[in-house]
Amino acid sequence: MHIVIIGVGGVGGYFGGKISNSGQKVSLIARGKHLQAIQKNGLHIKSIDGDFVANPFKATDSIDDVEKADLVLICTKSWQVIEAAKLIKPILHKDTIVIPLQNGADNAEKILSVLDHKHVLGGLCKIYSKIEAPGIVSHFGHQPEIVFGELDSSETSRLHLVKKVFDDAGLSSVISQDINADIWKKFMFIATVSGLGALSRATIGEMYHNARLNEILKQTAQEMYKIAIAKQVNLPESIVENIMHFIGKQPYDSTASTQRDIMEGRPSELENFNGFIVKEGERLGILTPVNTFIYSCLQPAEAKARLAKN
Incomplete structure (x- = not known):
């Protein structure tokens, strides 16, 4: 699968770094000095669980450089979700899955105002992390976890495809029975x-x-x-x-x-x-x-x- 991370701050940097470090195909959408440092030296993750350096398949600030995605994790701030949903339209195919992981109660609804419901799962994450310096993300608290599920609480095969991505990366994840x-x-x-x-x-x-x-x-x-x-x-x-x-x-x-x-x-x-x-x-x-x-x-x-x- 091709996994695209939109927003490479504390959340997107950590989870995107873990998935990339497991050998999976990951593209990071970042910007500024943070992006430049990742492109030059890789994405450095400083973690209470052990440090590592991830070298993603691609790190860019242009969606035009990104191949079609199988899974998109939107890890921007809440007020940037609608903009992010509009941004990713060109990289979606008919089965692309989109999961928002930022804080907030209505992020899935924001994405649904832009994208077809067939693409969208609900999601959240639990982690204390931040950008420590350009190209460096620090995970300093909480056992990281991703919780995700269908917005109608149904059980679908694609949930297990997503869970395999997280499992293969060594991430703790839970398929929710009531994601709302x-x-x-x-x-x-x-x-x-x-x-x-x-x-x-x-x-x-x-x-x-x-x-x-x-x-x-x-x-x-x-x-x-x-x-x-x-x-x-x-x-x-x-x-x-x-x-x-x-x-x-x-x-x-x-x-x-x-x-x-x-x-x-x-x-x-x-x-x-x-x-x-x-x-x-x-x-x-x-x-x-x-x-x-x-x-x-x-x-x-x-x-x-x-x-x-x-």
Whole structure:
């Protein structure tokens, strides 16, 4: 199979590097100094599980240089998903599978606004990773895992074709029986800690062990749960308690990538996290005061970051 990775940051770099390092045919779509370093020296992965250097079949910034793909992993930020879906149209054949792996609750829906449903699976990943320097991706926490499945929860043969790609790369992966619920479980965790972490400038451990911040984390997640239920996502009543327990098990000094982006003045996924909950609450007639407060406080800094980038 020919696997194409769109976005070679912490997520796309790690998973694309692992798949390429297993001898499979991988093309990376990257840009700038990061791309130049990969083209010159390969993609260096620094991992708590062992370092390695991947030499992909191709690394380029032009989709015109890429052969037809059997599997596309979209690993951009959430706000770039629609653009990425438009970008890959020329490399799709009738059976190409497309899986979004970034954070967010509605990435599959965004792709479906551009591509035919026959191409799209739902997906998510679990990993702490980042670009450390051009050509170098650092995996510094969590046992990496990919979860994916059909959006209608059906069992299909192509799911096992995709799983073989991950298995052959030595990656932990799970075929989900309800990928929409699994996406929301991941979303509730990452969006809960990201916004409040950026606002408080505290690590996940500091927030969890501070009684008042712990309560705000819980209230943030409870509002997200109400939105999910209104959208008919199949989540258990215990989900908020489960999320809080999961937050408590994270490394004390860990922070989410969106929190780091906001704190360092870069464009972030704020709109796709707390902003998404606020907008869905308005659409559905559900009050989201905690998410609204977090989003409103962070939005001016987000606007400045995006203005500076442009």
